[in-house]
Amino acid sequence: MSIVEDLKEKREQKKKEKELDLQYGVKEKKGPGQYVLATLLILYTIIVALPIILVFVSAFTDEDALIKNGYSYFPEKWSVGAFKMVFASGDKLAAAYGVTILITLGGTLIGLLCMSLYAYALSRKDFRLRGFLTIYSMIPMLFNGGTLSGYLVFTGTYHMKDSLWLLMLPICCTTMNIIILRTYIQNSVPEELMDSARIDGAGEWRTFFQITLPLMKPTLAAVGFMMATGYWNDWQNALLYITSDYKRPLQLLLINIQKMIEQLVNNPNIASAAKAAMAGSIPQQTTIMATVVMVIGPIMVIYPFFQKYFAKGLTMGSVKG
Amino acid sequence: MTRKENILHFFKNTWKHRVHVLMALPTFLIMFFFLYVPMGGLIIAFKNFKPVNGIWGSAWANGKWGVFDNFRFLLVNKARFFRLTGNTLLYFLIFTIIGTLLNVILAVCIDQLVFKKLGSALQSILIIPIFISYAAVTFIVEAYLKADTGLINNVFGLTRNWYAQESQYYWILILTIVKMWNSVGYGSVLYMSVLAGVDQQLYEAAQIDGANKWQQIWHITLPSLIPMVSVMLLLSVGNIMKSDTGLFYQVTRYTNTDTTGVLDSYVLYAIQHTSDFSFPSAASFFQSVVGLVLILIANAVVKKIQPEYALF
Incomplete structure (x- = not known):
């Protein structure tokens, strides 16, 4: 059956379902x-x-x-004083925004590209190494080194402390996302389409970039958005690894505000008079809230655009292909 | 085919698919260096770790318990170890039981609502909290709990210091509320998609047979959720030993650790504040191994009941 016919049939089926829904809706009592x-x-x-x-x-x-x-x-x-304060000390915030955007985009794009390639390789049925690669990508879900071991390896063995790569790479390839992408390629990207591209002389790279990847858009959007929120909200890696001021992402900025206040308030060595004098430099409560708005705002703005992909993405993840 | 031929065939196949090997390589390497090597790093639980020598260069532990000497500290600090493990398990149980209940109730409620547009609008608001980082949630919780300016103390005329030890048992409730606020809207999406797939004819047939709404929910809606609920429960077993540090380390500001301390938050604290890793490394190892064993058992059970949902 040609793809066009297949699509037509699907459309008709949908129409019928809609009609049924309407009938059902009429019956339902309010x-x-x-x-x-x-x-x-x-x-x-x-x-x-x-x-x-x-x-x-x-x-x-x-x-x-x-x-x-x-x-x-x-x-x-x-x-609006709080926002004035936030923007007055804007360099720090701007730098933090820059870092967060960099790791969010960088991590998500690297992750999506690498995992899609991996998933594409896994979907080649006559590829004998496929079994091994599947198991290889599953094991990290079952067993992991934990925070301490990761910390010692990354800082001690790799000497990567204070590197932004540590905010991107450790969480960019995850078992669940590989499974979701592979399932999608297997179930929703027509095998015939990829085969015909190959017959027409397209190499594997070209088939992947021109046929498979564009057809994966819905799942890339779902997985990508989830990854992006993960990166945007990640504070633990930043807290553990980032030491330079200019490499601080937004979340670390928030945590540092917290720390600063605690140190000032809890330090018994600072006389209360001195504390009062320093009060001006302590971030005010409204300023903190304004910073929180700046941190959570962007996600709330972007989220509605990706919302429709969620339910799909979630369900796909729970069903093994 | 002989063994030799088989191996030859395998290599030929791999060579033929060298493009695919290359495609898999980036993920393979990233996973190797950032996930697999740290697994190997767990051997520090068996080493006398000295930061100068690093994980691989440090000598093997050789105290009273030989190579297992670090694990002795789990018993030396018995009280702490049992408290951390106990809290980890306690919160896992509370969150899983209440979370699943609320997820299901919310999913059923939204599914039963005839005003579909209203339902999906509410749902999209309910999902929002999951996208707020715990670093930010910390300040929101503070706005409610601060002793002087906090909303709770103000509204109810209290003077309680929520972050001091006098309030330590309240934190079980506070953390549960924060966690449910954060995760329930999102968690119910999965169950809603199951309910959307329930055959509507079942409801029509039930209506014809004279079943009322409650009977329909009891006999059709809830049973249709049972497979997904049981699978989600079994799979979550693998995370028994893991906790969200955002909740337990950030939101609590690492106070009241008697009731809020869990293994993960302790390890995070230890990395930043101590250099003696004997206790944390042994606890980490224990955590990883118990997690592995539990998920293997859970998977075996799922395989028996609902093979298509098994992980492997």
Whole structure:
């Protein structure tokens, strides 16, 4: 059967399913129970959203009002002072943004490319080394060296402390993602299409880059977005390995703010008068919240564009090909 | 085919597929250097580690227990070891049981909702917390719990210091709430996709037979989730010994470790604050090996019940 016919048939099938859905929807009653359920779900969603709202509200609260009244959803006085502060010391933030964007894009792209190539090789059925490579990629899911051993190997043996590569490479190739990509190639990229490209004289590289990779877009989007959030949110590797100021990603910036405050507050050697004098240099609470907004904001903006790929990506991961 | 021919055939095949070998090479090397070598690095549990000599150059441990001397420290610091392991297991149990329950309840609720557009809109809001890093969550939790300006103390008129020892048992509840807030919306997506695949004719048939909504949920919706739930539970067994350091190290600010300390957060703390790795290395080794054994057992069980979901 040609691919065009196959597509046509699929489209028709979908149409039929839609019609069935409509019929079913008509039958469903919108009784009082439905309204109770809807209300409960809306309430629950509001509760879940409240902490996030608090971040945004307190980022726009006046610092003095916050100290006087505490955190509140209804601040006495609004202000954009916190953001002014954040942008005033903007070099640090800009540098941190740069580092985070670099490792997020770098890590995700390196990972997607390497893993897609690997998955492509695994999908070649007459490739005898395939069995070994499959097992090789599975083992890290079952057994791992843990944080301590990784730390000692990377810093002691490889001497890579303070290298941005350590924020990208250790988490760029994971078993689960390789399985998802391989399953997708096997189930959703038509074998005939790749074969016909080969018959037409395209080499394996060309087949991969011109046929397979473009057809993998949906799964690349799903896996890529999950990887990107992983990189964006990773703080542990940064905390362990990064020592230079200018190599700090955003998350480490947040953690360092935390540390700075703790040291100042908990240090008994600093007299209270001195503490008061230093108060100006302690990040204010609203400033911290403004920084948090800057850190979590970008993901919230990008997330809706990738949302539709999630459910698919998740389900694919749970089913072995 | 003889053995020799077989080997020859294998090499010929590999040569024929040299392009594919090359394609697999980058991932192979990355995994080798960043995942496999650290596995080998676990031998420091059997070594008398000196930072100058590194993992491979350090001498083998030869204390009272010979090469297993580091493991002696697990017993020497029995109280700490059992507390960390106990907490790791306790939180795993709490999170898994409550998490699975909430995931299923939320998935069923959204699936039952007739207002489909509202359902998917709510769902996309509910997923958001999973994308907020724990480094940021730390500050959100603080906004609620700070002694002077925190929202909880203000609203309820308390003066409790949540980060001090007086509140240590509350942290079990706090961490559970934070974890559920963070993960439930996302966790229910998987179950929702299962429910979306349930044959609608089953519901129609039940309606014709006069079953009400609750009966339909009880007899059709929930049973359809059982395979996925059991598989997810069994597979999570492999993570029993692992915990999210973001939650246990960041959000708690490493306070109240009697009730919030887990193996992973301890190891992370130890890397940064000590140079004597005998206890952490033995604990790490224990953690990795127990994890491996459990996941092998879990996989064997899954294979018996639901072979298509087995990992291998």
